[in-house]
Amino acid sequence: MILTEYETAALLLSLKVSGVAVLFSLPLGIGCAWLLARVEFPGKALFDSVIHLPLVLPPVVIGYLLLISMGRKGVIGERLFEWFGISFSFNWRGAALAAAIVSFPLMVRAIRQAFEHVDVRLEQAARTLGSSPLRVFMTITLPLTAPGIISGMVLAFARSLGEFGSTITFVSNIPGETRTIPLAMYSFIETPGAESQAARLCVIAIIIALLSLIISQWLTQKAQRRVSATC
Amino acid sequence: MLTININKQLGDLSLAVAAQLPMSGITAIFGRSGAGKTSLINVLGGLSTPDSGEICLNNQTLFSRQQGINLPPERRGIGYVFQEARLFPHYSVRGNLNYGCRDKDVAHFTKVVQLLGLAPLLKRYPLGLSGGEKQRVAIGRALLTKPKMLLMDEPLASLDLPRKRELIPYLIDLAKNLDLPIVYVSHSLDEILQLAEHMLVLENGRVIAKGSLQQVWNSEQMRPWLSAQEQSSLLEVSVAEVNQNYSMTRVTLSDDVSLWVNSVSLQCGAKLRVRIHANHISLCRIRPQQTSIRNIVPVSVIEVQQRDEDNHRQVKLDLAGHTLWANVTCWACDDLAIKPGLSLFAQIKGVSMTAADLAQSH
Numbered sequence: 001m002i003l004t005e006y007e008t009a010a011l012l013l014s015l016k017v018s019g020v021a022v023l024f025s026l027p028l029g030i031g032c033a034w035l036l037a038r039v040e041f042p043g044k045a046l047f048d049s050v051i052h053l054p055l056v057l058p059p060v061v062i063g064y065l066l067l068i069s070m071g072r073k074g075v076i077g078e079r080l081f082e083w084f085g086i087s088f089s090f091n092w093r094g095a096a097l098a099a100a101i102v103s104f105p106l107m108v109r110a111i112r113q114a115f116e117h118v119d120v121r122l123e124q125a126a127r128t129l130g131s132s133p134l135r136v137f138m139t140i141t142l143p144l145t146a147p148g149i150i151s152g153m154v155l156a157f158a159r160s161l162g163e164f165g166s167t168i169t170f171v172s173n174i175p176g177e178t179r180t181i182p183l184a185m186y187s188f189i190e191t192p193g194a195e196s197q198a199a200r201l202c203v204i205a206i207i208i209a210l211l212s213l214i215i216s217q218w219l220t221q222k223a224q225r226r227v228s229a230t231c
Numbered sequence: 232m233l234t235i236n237i238n239k240q241l242g243d244l245s246l247a248v249a250a251q252l253p254m255s256g257i258t259a260i261f262g263r264s265g266a267g268k269t270s271l272i273n274v275l276g277g278l279s280t281p282d283s284g285e286i287c288l289n290n291q292t293l294f295s296r297q298q299g300i301n302l303p304p305e306r307r308g309i310g311y312v313f314q315e316a317r318l319f320p321h322y323s324v325r326g327n328l329n330y331g332c333r334d335k336d337v338a339h340f341t342k343v344v345q346l347l348g349l350a351p352l353l354k355r356y357p358l359g360l361s362g363g364e365k366q367r368v369a370i371g372r373a374l375l376t377k378p379k380m381l382l383m384d385e386p387l388a389s390l391d392l393p394r395k396r397e398l399i400p401y402l403i404d405l406a407k408n409l410d411l412p413i414v415y416v417s418h419s420l421d422e423i424l425q426l427a428e429h430m431l432v433l434e435n436g437r438v439i440a441k442g443s444l445q446q447v448w449n450s451e452q453m454r455p456w457l458s459a460q461e462q463s464s465l466l467e468v469s470v471a472e473v474n475q476n477y478s479m480t481r482v483t484l485s486d487d488v489s490l491w492v493n494s495v496s497l498q499c500g501a502k503l504r505v506r507i508h509a510n511h512i513s514l515c516r517i518r519p520q521q522t523s524i525r526n527i528v529p530v531s532v533i534e535v536q537q538r539d540e541d542n543h544r545q546v547k548l549d550l551a552g553h554t555l556w557a558n559v560t561c562w563a564c565d566d567l568a569i570k571p572g573l574s575l576f577a578q579i580k581g582v583s584m585t586a587a588d589l590a591q592s593h
Binding site for chain 1: 276277278303304305306309310311313315317319320321330331333372373376
């Protein structure tokens with residue numbers, strides 16, 4: 001099956017948007033997951049709820065909120081453009097931002113669980129061997145969390161690939177700029193007589209989803225083999 | 232010298248310890264579970280913070296509530312071997328060993344690897360190691376940080392008997408070969424007997440006895456810990472002569488008091504610690520003649536104790552300045568009119584001093 005130019009553009013854009021969304025939200029995701037798993041602080045329940053909000057809110061609400069806050073005329077968006085020249089409105093960066101926010105709770109949940117499963121006694125042992133808390137985190141905690149981080153990334157990536165509602169609300173449906181696979185499919189469905197094109201995109205979407213799940217399972221198994229043992 | 236003077240409330244247990252631990256040899260911390268043994272060494276290692284007090288290691292203050300000092304574990308220079316080995320599963324044995332090494336010291340590495348017999352394990356991962364091997368790696372890992380002191384929290388408790396037997400010689404070797412003070416938590420008197428030189432007994436968070444192993448072992452405070460079977464005295468002796476014909480060894484306690492024990496392959500003059508069970512001593516008013524028992528020594532009664540529950544009395548005897556405990560029935564005690572100050576002869580069954588009881592002195 002050879003892809004048309006149109007399909008290739010949508011596919012590459014989808015991969016770029018999802019990849020950027022996952023990579024940029026990862027450090028923040030690890031930070032939030034660690035806070036939730038290991039630190040007790042006032043307002044933790046509220047913090048937890050806010051992080052999970054995108055999971056339960058209609059994506060269109062998120063798109064709308066992004067539009068009024070991060071758009072060129074938005075409260076934050078205007079400042080960002082003035083000070084740094086960064087704009088999220090109606091371009092692929094906006095699509096990545098929308099995807100990152102919508103997939104964030106999934107990433108945090110997976111990583112948080114991994115943090116909760118790391119044996120604190122190993123970290124204690126590392127401290128008695130002369131390691132600072134930061135070195136313990138980098139050499140013990142993080143490597144032992146690796147399977148959780150990988151599955152969190154894959155979940156977030158898959159969710160980003162499928163993002164539709166907030167993207168179309170926030171950055172519209174611009175060919176080559178914000179028209180990812182779901183948006184392209186939507187366009188075909190809306191167009192009379194383009195059923196076969198829609199079906200081809202459908203198959204592509206299923207193939208990438210399957211591929212990412214298989215790769216994640218393989219990576220997780222590989223990482224798990226190293227860290228599963230309780231010693 | 233490790234000077235401890237700390238208080239900590241842990242649920243129902245209030246830990247209040249004031250003690251000085253010597254910076255040489257193995258010091259055993261003994262007590263029943265829940266007495267605060269592990270809590271105490273966690274405080275020493277910096278894994279938990281006392282409510283008040285001070286801890287000083289060789290003039291360096293590790294903790295002082297008053298001065299607001301509380302060094303984190305990584306800056307105390309104290310190694311810690313936990314009950315479970317706590318090896319890092321994602322590092323190889325070599326990686327685990329080197330984890331705490333600040334500077335590469337090949338000679339030290341080689342020495343520790345050799346002492347603990349780790350060479351064949353270096354490339355393996357913790358998952359595939361036996362319990363005893365894991366614990367050896369954990370000990371090596373702690374030693375390679377070059378600690379000023381090593382804490383061991385029942386390192387043998389999670390091992391089965393063959394693994395314990397396998398590990399004990401390594402520990403004895405360590406204490407001999409490395410000039411490193413070790414604080415060894417245990418509730419096993421057998422282990423303590425084989426390893427320790429000093430002993431500290433904790434009960435309900437308080438120190439009830441401390442000092443050299445002999446002192447503590449023969450003290451009143453230890454009596455309740457030992458069942459009638461285990462009641463025993465420890466004596467430090469030196470090897471005087473070997474009777475090859477009967478493979479027995481004569482050991483001397485003082486210039487004029489000596490005992491015969493089953494032969495041990497030791498040089499004349501070597502120091503030895505022998506354990507004499509209180510049940511294996513009988514008392515006579517006159518020196519027995521024509522008896523099969525080889526060890527007959529003059530003793531004098533210091534005091535007679537009776538535990539409520541049984542029909543035996545425990546007689547504390549003086550043997551050339553050393554303490555010897557004997558279990559005698561109440562009937563015999565009354566018949567012989569045993570009372571403090573009385574001079575008697577103690578018959579000790581030589582065979583009671585089996586190889587297991589002959590813990591080598593360091």
